[in-house]
Amino acid sequence: MLQETEGRRLTVVTDATFADTVLAADRPVVVDFWAQWCPPCVAVSRSLTELAGEFGDQLLVATLNTDENPATTRAYGVMSLPTLLIFAGGEVVGSIVGSRPKNHLRLAFARHLQP
Numbered sequence: 001m002l003q004e005t006e007g008r009r010l011t012v013v014t015d016a017t018f019a020d021t022v023l024a025a026d027r028p029v030v031v032d033f034w035a036q037w038c039p040p041c042v043a044v045s046r047s048l049t050e051l052a053g054e055f056g057d058q059l060l061v062a063t064l065n066t067d068e069n070p071a072t073t074r075a076y077g078v079m080s081l082p083t084l085l086i087f088a089g090g091e092v093v094g095s096i097v098g099s100r101p102k103n104h105l106r107l108a109f110a111r112h113l114q115p
Contacts, residue, residue, distance in 0.1 A: 010062065010063045022087050022090075023090040028113060029086070029087045032045065032062065033073060033081060034063060038081040038082060043099050047102040047105055055113075059113065066081065
């Protein structure tokens with residue numbers, strides 16, 4: 001499922017679709033663990049929609065609502081929001097906890113792209 005935000009797309013994942021969409025992906029995936037009641041999550045989401053457009057097909061940017069998908073949230077030990085987990089080859093290869101500026105996110109994501 002795609003979530004349209006200002007003309008850019010974030011892939012919405014759930015407990016049911018996480019394995020197929022994230023773990024089996026053929027490229028790095030950033031998963032944004034968020035909740036509606038989390039003000040910093042809104043700021044991060046704006047940055048992610050812009051970065052999804054910048055990275056194009058090199059990187060999949062996904063979003064997972066923690067309140068609606070507790071199994072995946074628990075499985076990855078997410079305790080604070082927002083939490084961004086970076087996956088490559090089905091494994092967590094990086095994480096960012098808390099709100100960060102867009103440039104910080106851009107640099108963190110770029111480290112995980114194929115040369």
